Amino acid sequence: MGSTGLAAMLGDMRAAFAAGDILQAIGTPLMIAIACLLLYLAIVKKFEPLLLLPIAFGMLLTNMPMFKGSSAIMMHTEFFTNPEYMLDGSHIDIQRVVSEGGLLDLLYLGVKLGIYPPLIFVGIGCMTDFGPLIANPKSILLGAAAQFGVFFTFLGALVLSALVPAISFGVKEAASIGIIGGADGPTAIYVTKTLAPALLPAIAIAAYSYMALIPVIQPPIMKALTTKKQRQIVMEQLRPVSKTEKILFPIIVTIVVAFIIPDAVALVGCLMLGNLLKESGVADRLSKTAQNGLMNVITIFLGVTVGATATAESFLNPQTLGIIVLGLIAFCFSTAGGLLLGDLMCVLTKGKVNPLIGSAGVSAVPMAARVSQMVGQKENPSNFLLMHAMGPNVAGVIGSAVAAGVFLSLFS
């Protein structure tokens, strides 16, 4: 009886109560409840289930009560965050992870070493059609404007940290929180694992939860920042795009991004590699593997291990609450940034651009474009904005990867 998980949990609770730390005393049951709530949202409400489900289950696994030093522990977050367990206090002791770590520790190396997010981008690249963006080049600016929320939230996080003594975000933490506004899970994870690894679980969960909530968050902002007449605008049909253009696009984007912001190449380069596999038409087998098998395997590894970093000690603190609030602000301001530039384009083109496509500038492909289509069609049932919104949507993926590159080059 004394060696059961229940006994371990009760022992931990007693110790935490004795130390007067109420939040940590109820930490394990509370984290299990949060994991079950996320599982409910993923399975019943279908909120980004492909990622939220593994994240929630990883969270459940890591919060199972275990005795200290037990060989059954699957994840040791201290190996990656606690300087006492690291080499020179800052580098991961790979030898220790391999010899003493559990299954999730080993898989987490893929996050920590920055392997999974770029590989996911290869798969995303294979599934992305840049045709609408090539056909309507000015829509790329909407993808840039939607990064406004990323930088505004960076500023907000620093200001909040200066005003609220319980929250202490430095520039690295602020950058990791701001990137939530890019609405791109792998990018957020890639930046956070480098700049603020301790915040990884809260940021990943906030990013994916808000991405799942896009159909709830965006429409009120879209209606507030556009007029009924603007929402009814029917846009001209996009021109057909040749195969040559689609093949040249990923090559040129990689070269341009590498010349200007080399830190973004890991993400943008992999995205474009995936896209070239698809568009070239000569590597069908690789393209199919990248967008199915590879992507699915990495998604499971990434989800479970990111969820597994959400232990009571790292998750239950005022900073998590700050991240959740700031993440929402980032999302709202990114949406607003895209919409405001959409409004400006609408005026400059004398009503040829429907500003609703601006909100799709936050990446989240294709959910954000679908929301533009949905809101536009409500005002004018014969209006099809989907393909027009896909332009800013895929531009947003490039934009958020570039914003991530800016943060990495400034702060890493």
Place this chain on the structure above:
Amino acid sequence: MNLADALGEGLQVTVLGLSIVFSVLVILMIVLYLFKVIFYKDPKKQMTSMEKALGKAVEELPLNEAKLIGMKHVPGGVEATYTTDKNHNEPYGPDDIPEEELVAILTAAVAASLNTSTYNLRIKSYKRVGGLSSAWNRAGVNETINNRF
């Protein structure tokens, strides 16, 4: 970090970051406009030259009475429609459906959607709403969007 430092550093990074993001994407936009110039041939321009050629061919017809009344893109080329009716000024289109047939179709559609008999209905007037594409067309596109995205 105090408030002034936070604001100072935050604003500096915000301006720098947004400038870099915009400059990268503006360069890509210029590249895409170049794509359009180099690779894209406007079908309207192509159509005009084809139209001229076809119009000329018609003029050269022995009867010299055929008139080009419509032209559309079809897989593999352009389909031209001619008439020998000298008084015909409009191309044929959906509006050429006889009104009685249209009213009969509308009555049947309304009866089907209201689950009643056509004898209980009388169409007094009808008006096209919501753009030029047909309801079938829109339903098809909506279904594709819902299934694929």
